[in-house]
Amino acid sequence: MIQNDSDIFSAANEPAGDELAPFDVRDSSGKSGMIKLALGFGLLLLLAFIILKVYQPGVRDRGAPPKITADNTPFKIKPDDAGGVQTPNQDKTVYDVMNGNTPRETVTPAPKPEIPIELPKAANIKVDPTPIIQRAPKVVPKVVPKIIKQTVAAPAKSKVAVGSSEWVVQVASVRTQQAAQDIWAKVSGKFETVLSSGHYADIKYADLAEKGVYYRLRVAGLADKEGASRLCNEFEAQGQACFVTRK
Numbered sequence: 001m002i003q004n005d006s007d008i009f010s011a012a013n014e015p016a017g018d019e020l021a022p023f024d025v026r027d028s029s030g031k032s033g034m035i036k037l038a039l040g041f042g043l044l045l046l047l048a049f050i051i052l053k054v055y056q057p058g059v060r061d062r063g064a065p066p067k068i069t070a071d072n073t074p075f076k077i078k079p080d081d082a083g084g085v086q087t088p089n090q091d092k093t094v095y096d097v098m099n100g101n102t103p104r105e106t107v108t109p110a111p112k113p114e115i116p117i118e119l120p121k122a123a124n125i126k127v128d129p130t131p132i133i134q135r136a137p138k139v140v141p142k143v144v145p146k147i148i149k150q151t152v153a154a155p156a157k158s159k160v161a162v163g164s165s166e167w168v169v170q171v172a173s174v175r176t177q178q179a180a181q182d183i184w185a186k187v188s189g190k191f192e193t194v195l196s197s198g199h200y201a202d203i204k205y206a207d208l209a210e211k212g213v214y215y216r217l218r219v220a221g222l223a224d225k226e227g228a229s230r231l232c233n234e235f236e237a238q239g240q241a242c243f244v245t246r247k
Contacts, residue, residue: 112243114214115172160231162198163223169232171215171242177203180217187219187240193235195219202247220247 080212089148096102172183184201207213222228232242 006202047098069225091236111245112241114216159196160194160199160227160234161228162196162221163227164222165228166224167222167225167228168202168215168218168220168245168247169222169235169242170218170245171235171240172215173206174217175214176213177205177215180215183217187217190240191234195232204247218245218247 004226113148171187172180174180174183180203184203185222188201199219199221202218204216204218206216219231222231228244232244235242
């Protein structure tokens with residue numbers, strides 16, 4: 001069937017069954033679009049806030065130290081079961097002191113500190129690090145003259161028994177060996193009624209690093225510790241400082 005041009009034009013000029021309304025894109029950008037955009041942006045902010053709150057304690061730089069957050073409580077509570085190894089009588093002494101009970105313990109005092117003797121600044125002293133042993137001078141008994149057939153005895157000497165024990169009596173600690181020898185000469189002369197030829201000077205070299213070098217003058221040749229204590233008591237009774245120690 002051949003369609004004429006008149007039919008085409010006549011069909012185009014005929015009105016359609018449904019009328020087509022004109023479309024304008026500006027009509028679709030109303031309030032609903034803005035509301036949806038605002039709601040989406042608000043949801044994103046809420047999600048970011050939740051993530052920040054949840055992961056904030058564990059977020060830190062790689063070079064920063066970890067942050068430890070304390071429990072949100074006013075004080076710590078001791079657990080019912082602390083666990084671990086139980087130590088018998090742990091901190092018993094501390095608790096006794098807190099309760100007003102004084103513990104009975106034997107306390108041994110430390111030896112007296114060494115005090116160097118001041119020497120003259122103009123003295124020319126040569127330090128020899130080699131310790132020496134010097135014997136006490138021999139005590140010569142005094143001859144008592146006879147008077148009218150009556151003999152006057154010499155005064156009794158309270159000598160300390162000699163021996164080869166390891167106990168000594170330290171009387172000085174000085175900077176040089178010569179100073180120790182000089183002190184020994186004075187001590188042996190002053191206490192000649194106590195010391196005998198069996199007692200001798202034991203000069204010990206001691207290097208105390210930062211404190212320096214000391215020469216400890218000790219009286220040796222004692223029988224035992226009791227004899228050393230008796231000798232030290234004799235010294236202290238006449239103003240000579242001393243203490244008992246081992247070689």
